[in-house]
Amino acid sequence: MEELKQLLQSDDDAAIVAFCESYRPYDLAEAAEQLSSSEQLRLVRILPTVNAAEMLEYFEPLLQYRILNRLEREMRVQLLSGMASDVVADMMLAIHRYQADQLLDILPEDYRRTVQKLMTYPEDTAGSLATADYIAAQSSWTIERTLRHIRKVGRAAEITSYVYVIDTKGELIGAVSLRQIILAEPNARLSELLSGEVISVPALMEQEEVAVLLSRYDLVALPVIDDHNRLVGVISVDDLIDVIHEEATEDIQKLGGSQPLTDTYFKSSIFQLYRKRIVWLLILFVAEAYTGTVLRHYEDTLSEVISLAFFIPLLIGTGGNTGTQTVSMLVRALAIGEVQFRDIFKVIRREVATGLMTGASISIIAYARAWMLGVEPNIGLVVGITAMTIVIWASFVGAILPLVLHKLKADPAVVSGPFITTLVDGTGLIIYFTIAKIILHLS
Amino acid sequence: MEELKQLLQSDDDAAIVAFCESYRPYDLAEAAEQLSSSEQLRLVRILPTVNAAEMLEYFEPLLQYRILNRLEREMRVQLLSGMASDVVADMMLAIHRYQADQLLDILPEDYRRTVQKLMTYPEDTAGSLATADYIAAQSSWTIERTLRHIRKVGRAAEITSYVYVIDTKGELIGAVSLRQIILAEPNARLSELLSGEVISVPALMEQEEVAVLLSRYDLVALPVIDDHNRLVGVISVDDLIDVIHEEATEDIQKLGGSQPLTDTYFKSSIFQLYRKRIVWLLILFVAEAYTGTVLRHYEDTLSEVISLAFFIPLLIGTGGNTGTQTVSMLVRALAIGEVQFRDIFKVIRREVATGLMTGASISIIAYARAWMLGVEPNIGLVVGITAMTIVIWASFVGAILPLVLHKLKADPAVVSGPFITTLVDGTGLIIYFTIAKIILHLS
Numbered sequence: 056m057e058e059l060k061q062l063l064q065s066d067d068d069a070a071i072v073a074f075c076e077s078y079r080p081y082d083l084a085e086a087a088e089q090l091s092s093s094e095q096l097r098l099v100r101i102l103p104t105v106n107a108a109e110m111l112e113y114f115e116p117l118l119q120y121r122i123l124n125r126l127e128r129e130m131r132v133q134l135l136s137g138m139a140s141d142v143v144a145d146m147m148l149a150i151h152r153y154q155a156d157q158l159l160d161i162l163p164e165d166y167r168r169t170v171q172k173l174m175t176y177p178e179d180t181a182g183s184l185a186t187a188d189y190i191a192a193q194s195s196w197t198i199e200r201t202l203r204h205i206r207k208v209g210r211a212a213e214i215t216s217y218v219y220v221i222d223t224k225g226e227l228i229g230a231v232s233l234r235q236i237i238l239a240e241p242n243a244r245l246s247e248l249l250s251g252e253v254i255s256v257p258a259l260m261e262q263e264e265v266a267v268l269l270s271r272y273d274l275v276a277l278p279v280i281d282d283h284n285r286l287v288g289v290i291s292v293d294d295l296i297d298v299i300h301e302e303a304t305e306d307i308q309k310l311g312g313s314q315p316l317t318d319t320y321f322k323s324s325i326f327q328l329y330r331k332r333i334v335w336l337l338i339l340f341v342a343e344a345y346t347g348t349v350l351r352h353y354e355d356t357l358s359e360v361i362s363l364a365f366f367i368p369l370l371i372g373t374g375g376n377t378g379t380q381t382v383s384m385l386v387r388a389l390a391i392g393e394v395q396f397r398d399i400f401k402v403i404r405r406e407v408a409t410g411l412m413t414g415a416s417i418s419i420i421a422y423a424r425a426w427m428l429g430v431e432p433n434i435g436l437v438v439g440i441t442a443m444t445i446v447i448w449a450s451f452v453g454a455i456l457p458l459v460l461h462k463l464k465a466d467p468a469v470v471s472g473p474f475i476t477t478l479v480d481g482t483g484l485i486i487y488f489t490i491a492k493i494i495l496h497l498s
Numbered sequence: 499m500e501e502l503k504q505l506l507q508s509d510d511d512a513a514i515v516a517f518c519e520s521y522r523p524y525d526l527a528e529a530a531e532q533l534s535s536s537e538q539l540r541l542v543r544i545l546p547t548v549n550a551a552e553m554l555e556y557f558e559p560l561l562q563y564r565i566l567n568r569l570e571r572e573m574r575v576q577l578l579s580g581m582a583s584d585v586v587a588d589m590m591l592a593i594h595r596y597q598a599d600q601l602l603d604i605l606p607e608d609y610r611r612t613v614q615k616l617m618t619y620p621e622d623t624a625g626s627l628a629t630a631d632y633i634a635a636q637s638s639w640t641i642e643r644t645l646r647h648i649r650k651v652g653r654a655a656e657i658t659s660y661v662y663v664i665d666t667k668g669e670l671i672g673a674v675s676l677r678q679i680i681l682a683e684p685n686a687r688l689s690e691l692l693s694g695e696v697i698s699v700p701a702l703m704e705q706e707e708v709a710v711l712l713s714r715y716d717l718v719a720l721p722v723i724d725d726h727n728r729l730v731g732v733i734s735v736d737d738l739i740d741v742i743h744e745e746a747t748e749d750i751q752k753l754g755g756s757q758p759l760t761d762t763y764f765k766s767s768i769f770q771l772y773r774k775r776i777v778w779l780l781i782l783f784v785a786e787a788y789t790g791t792v793l794r795h796y797e798d799t800l801s802e803v804i805s806l807a808f809f810i811p812l813l814i815g816t817g818g819n820t821g822t823q824t825v826s827m828l829v830r831a832l833a834i835g836e837v838q839f840r841d842i843f844k845v846i847r848r849e850v851a852t853g854l855m856t857g858a859s860i861s862i863i864a865y866a867r868a869w870m871l872g873v874e875p876n877i878g879l880v881v882g883i884t885a886m887t888i889v890i891w892a893s894f895v896g897a898i899l900p901l902v903l904h905k906l907k908a909d910p911a912v913v914s915g916p917f918i919t920t921l922v923d924g925t926g927l928i929i930y931f932t933i934a935k936i937i938l939h940l941s
Contacts (some may be wrong), residue, residue: 077694081715082779157760205680215677216659216718233676235659235916237648245909251520270743272524273736275718277661292735293716299739300713303746307753311915312825320831321841325848329855332823336856339862341817344867346811351871357807364800364807367791375818376782376916378753380775383754384701387747389761398764405768412772413779420780424787428794446779472754472915473819480811 059086063094068101075102083205084113100136104129108137111116116149123158132161139213140166141186143341144173172287180263183259184298185279185288188213194220194228194246196241214276214289227278227286229253238413258287260297262314262374267392269295306390308467310383312339312473339473345481351490356497362430363491367484368436369424373417374445374483375476381406381453382475386467389457396462403454411452414443437491444490445483452478502529511544518545525705527556539568542577555763558591566601572765577605580644582656583609584629584731586760587616615730624708625701627721627741628731631656637663637671637689641682649680655718657732660927670721670729672696696927698723701730705741710835712738752909753826754781755916782920789814789924796931799940805873806934809881810927812867816860817888817926824849824896825918829910832900841906853893857886886908886924887933895921 062071067069075098076085083159087095099107099122112120112132119142123131135143135158147170161254169187176182186312190212192201201218209215214336218236220229229249255278269277295433305315314331318322323331338498350357357364385402386393394402421442426436453475457467491497505514518541520527530538532551542550542565542855554562554577562585566574578586578601591615592599602610612630619625633655635644646660652658661679663672674690682691698721699708712720712735720733748758757774763818766774793800803935831837837845864885866876896918900910934940 079694079697079715081842142793143761202680205677208679209681212677215675234648234652234655237645237680238652251522254522270736270739272522273734275735279577291716292718292739293713296713296735296739298743299742299746299827300834303742303750304834307746307750307826307830310753311822313823313827316827319836320827320842321836325851325855328848328852332820332852333856333859336816336823337820337858339813340816340860340863340867343812343815346815347867348869349704349806350808350811351515354804358801358804361797361804362794364810365790365797367807367810368793368927369783369786371811372786372789372920372923373779373783375919376779379754379776379914380756380779383750384756384759384763387750391743391747393763401764408768409771409775411782412768413776413895416776417779417783424783428790440676471822473822474643476818476919477815480815484811 060090060094063097071101072096072103072106075106080106080109081113084110088114088118089366091470092121092125095122099126100130104130104133104137107113108134108422112138112142116146119146119446120150120154120158121264124154128161131158132163135162136166137182139145139186140169140188141173141294143460144170145183145408146496147174148178157332176258178257179262181256181260181262181277182287184262184265185258185290186213186291186294187474189217189219189276189278189286190214191221191286191291192245194222194244194249196244197241198236198243199241201231201236201245202241205233214291217276217289218245219247219278219286219289221286223449226281226284226285227255229255230278252280255286256290257282262295264303265290265300266278266295267301267340270299302390306386306468307470309470312336318371319392326395329354335471335473339477343477346484349481349488353484356492359497360434360495361432362428362489363437365428365430366421366425367487369421370441370445370487371480371483373442374449374479375412375472377413377446378449378453378475378479379408379472380459380471381450383472385454385457389461389467394458396458399458401454402449406450406454407447410447413450414446417446422493428491433495434491437487439495440494441483441487441490445479446487448482448486449475449479452482503533503537503790506533506540514541515545515549518549521551521936523552528554531557531561535564535568538565542569543573547573547576549579551577555585556885557582559589562589563593563601567597567674571604571677574601575606577603577608582629583877584627584737587613589624590617591621595801614673619701621709622705623701624699624703624705624720624722624733625730627705627708627733627737628701629734629737630731632660632662632719632721632729632732633657634662634664634690634729635908637665637687637692639688640684641679641688642684644679644688645684648676649915657734660719660732661688662721662732663692664729664731668729669695669727670723673721678713686853696721697822698729699733700725705738706745706833708733709738709742709745711743713888727820740829745833749911751780752911753829753914755779755914756816778916782916786920786923789927792924792927796927799931799935801910802940803877803934805871805877808871808873808929809864809868809884811886812864813881813888813930814923814926816885817922819890820853820914821892821918821922822915824893825900825913826896826915828900829913832904832910837901842898842901842940845901846894849893850890853890855895857889860889861886877934880930880937883937884926884933885929887924887929891925891929892918892922895925 101106217230230253231248275292278290281287308315312335418439422435422439425438456470660673673696674691702721718735722731724730751758757779861882865878865882868881899913904910
C-alpha cells in the first residue's frame with residue numbers, strides 16, 4: 056500500500072504497472088480505495104484496460120462512477136465494455152438517472168441494450184444478479200463450430216465453464232460443459248450432448264430462493280430466463296456467495312433486534328447505527344412498559360410479600376432465554392427452507408415437548424434457589440411452578456410466531472430475541488402473580 | 499415418491515430406471531431416503547452405476563454404508579470408485595474403524611491411498627473438504643497432450659473447470675482453465691499459460707477461513723496443498739456453500755443461546771434439542787439467580803419505595819435489548835472477518851457513542867412513562883437516568899466481550915443474546931438502586 060503510494064509519486068509507469076500486476080484484482084482494489092482520487096485516476100489511466108476494468112469491478116458503484124466520469128470518452132467506453140455487465144448495471148442503478156443516461160449513450164448499441172435489460176430487474180432478484188457475459192450457442196451447431204465460437208467470444212465471457220444452448224427462438228434448451236465439449240467428437244452436434252432438463256430460474260425469483268436452489272443442486276452457475284423462456288443472463292456462484300453472506304448477516308442483525316445495516320459495520324456511520332437500532336429499542340421499550348402496568352396492578356400483592364420481587368428478573372429472564380433459543384433456531388430453519396408453515400403442528404409438538412423437559416429441569420433448580428434465599432417454602436413452590444409454566448409458554452409462543460409471520464409473507468426474523476423476550480416478560484409476570492395468588496391464598 | 503414406491507413393486511426395471519433418470523440426483527436421493535431398505539437396495543442394484551453412485555453421494559454416511567455393506571463385492575468396488583473421493587473419505591470416518599478397513603481393503607491400490615490420505619485431515623479443515631477427483635497436468639505438457647489427458651481422465655473428474663499444473667516433484671505451480679486451453683494454440687505449453695501466483699490453501703486451514711478466501715477472490719475451486727506444496731486435493735465451491743450455510747446456522751443458534759445442533763432441525767430428536775438448550779439455560783439461570791441476591795440486598799429500599807419495582811423489568815429489559823443488538827452485530831462482523839481485535843478501541847468508541855444517542859432517546863421516553871404511571875417526579879428522574887446509564891453500559895460490555903473472546907481464540911458467539919442479557923440484568927439492578935439511593939436520599 057505505502058509502496059504503491061510512493062511509486063505513484065514517480066513517473067515510472069512501467070514499474071507501477073508491474074507492481075499492480077503482481078496483485079490480485081481484489082487486493083489491488085482494496086489498496087487503491089485508500090488512494091487519493093487523483094492517484095486513483097492516474098492508476099486507472101496507466102493500467103492495461105483489462106486490469107483497470109477488473110479493479111474497478113471491486114469498487115463501490117459511486118466510486119466507479121466518480122472515476123469513469125473524469126476520464127476521456129474513449130477510455131470510459133473501453134472500461135465499461137471491459138467490466139462485467141451486471142456490475143455496470145448495478146452502477147447505473149446507483150447513480151442519478153441523468154448521469155446513467157449520459158453514460159449509456161456512449162456505449163455500443165448491443166452492450167447498451169444488454170445493460171438496460173439487466174437494469175430492469177428489481178434488486179435482490181435473480182435477474183439483478185445475472186451477468187450477460189456468458190457463451191451461448193445454437194443447438195444445431197457442431198462441436199467444431201462451437202469451439203470456433205468460443206475462441207471468438209470466450210475471452211470476454213465471465214461465465215466460462217458452460218456453454219448455454221438455445222434454439223432459434225432464443226429459448227434456453229440446455230447447458231453443455233466445456234468438459235463435455237472437449238470430450239465430444241468434433242462433428243457431433245450440441246443437441247446430442249444435452250441430457251435431461253437444465254435447471255434455470257425466472258428473472259424475478261427472490262435471491263434467497265436462488266441460493267437455496269444453487270446449494271441444493273451443487274451448481275456453479277445458474278441460467279436466468281424471462282417469461283418466454285429466453286435466456287437473459289447467468290448467475291455465477293461467487294456472486295451468490297456474497298448473497299448468502301449478506302442474507303445471513305441481515306438475519307443475525309434482525310434476530311439481534313436491529314434493523315439490518317445497509318452497509319458493512321465499519322462503513323456505517325454512528326448515526327446509521329443509531330437509526331437502525333433505536334427503532335426496535337423504542338418499540339420494545341413501549342411494549343415492555345406494559346410490565347409496569349402489570350406490576351402496579353399487583354402492587355398490593357407485592358407489598359404483602361415483598362420477597363416475590365426477588366424472583367422477577369430470574370423468572371422473566373429464563374422465559375426470555377427459552378424464547379430466544381426457540382425463535383433463533385426456527386427463523387434459521389425457515390430461512391434455509393427446512394421448516395415450512397405446514398409443519399406448524401409438528402414444530403409446536405417438538406417445542407412444547409422440549410419446553411416440558413427444560414422447564415422441569417429449571418423448576419427444580421428454581422425451587423432450590425428459593426430455598427437458598429431463605430424465603431418461605433410456599434414461595435419456593437410458586438417460583439418452581441412459575442418457572443416451568445413460563446418455559447413452556449415461551450417455547451409455545453416462540454414456535455408459533457415465526458411460522459405465522461412466514462405464512463403471512465412477513466419476515467420471520469422480526470421475531471427477534473429482544474422481541475420474544477419482551478413479549479414473554481409481560482405475560483410471564485401475569486403468570487407469576489396468578490400462580491402466587493392461588494398458592495399463597497392472596498386476595 | 500409414491501410413484502417410485504409403486505414402480506418398485508413391479509418387475510419393470512427399465513421403467514424404474516427411466517423414472518429415476520428423469521430426476522436430478524439430489525431429488526432422487528431425497529425420495530429414496532423415504533424407501534424401505536430393501537427398496538433402496540433394489541434401486542441401487544438396477545440403476546446404472548454412475549447414477550447409483552451420484553444418488554449415494556447425497557445420502558448420510560451411515561446409510562451409504564448400510565447399503566454398500568449389503569451389496570456384492572464387485573458392485574461395492576464399482577460404486578465406491580464412482581463416488582467422489584471426499585464423500586467416500588467422509589463415510590469411512592463416520593463408520594467403525596474395523597468396517598472402514600474392510601471396505602478400504604477391496605479398493606484398487608491407488609484409490610485406497612487417495613481416500614486414506616483424505617481421511618487424515620481433521621474435520622472442518624480444508625483437507626477434509628477437498629476432493630482428489632481433479633485433473634492434474636505437468637507444466638511441460640503441450641495443449642495437445644493435455645487435451646488427450648483430459649479425454650482420458652476427464653470423465654471421472656469432479657472439478658472440471660480447471661487443470662492443475664504441477665512440476666515434476668508434484669508441487670502445485672498454477673491452474674489453467676478449460677477456457678484458456680480451448681483458446682490456446684495446440685502446441686503451446688501449459689507453462690506458457692500460467693500467469694501470476696495461484697491461490698491455494700494449506701490442508702489444515704480452518705474451513706471458515708477457506709470460505710472467506712473463496713468469497714473474497716471470487717473463485718469456483720480452490721486447490722489444497724500439503725506442507726511440501728504438493729497438491730492434495732481441490733475444494734469445489736458447492737461444498738463450501740454448504741460450509742457457509744452451516745457456519746451461519748451454528749452462529750445463529752449460538753447467538754440464540756443454544757449449543758449448535760449437530761444435525762438439521764427435524765433430524766434432531768427432542769432429547770437432542772433438550773440437551774443442546776438446557777446447558778445454557780441452566781448456566782444462565784444460575785447466573786441470573788444473582789439478581790435475587792441483589793434485590794434482597796436492596797429489600798429495605800424496595801419496601802420503602804415499592805414503585806421502584808414497577809420499572810425493574812423495563813430497565814433491565816432495555817439493557818438486555820441493547821446488549822443483544824451490539825453483540826449480534828459484532829459477532830457477525832468478527833465471523834466474516836470485518837472486525838478484528840486490533841479494532842477494539844474503534845469499536846468501543848462507536849458503540850459507546852451509539853449508546854449515548856440511543857440512551858438519551860430512551861431516557862426521555864422512560865421519564866414520560868414514569869410520569870404516566872403516576873409515580874413521584876423524583877422516581878421518574880431515577881428511571882430516566884438509569885435507562886441512559888444501563889444502555890451505555892450494555893453497549894460497552896457488548897462491544898468488549900466478543901472481541902476479547904475472539905482474541906483469546908474462544909468463540910465470540912458464546913456471548914449470545916441471552917448471555918449478555920443475563921450479565922446486564924444483575925449489573926443493571928445495581929446501577930438502578932445506586933442511582934435511586936442517591937437521588938431519593940435513601941439509606
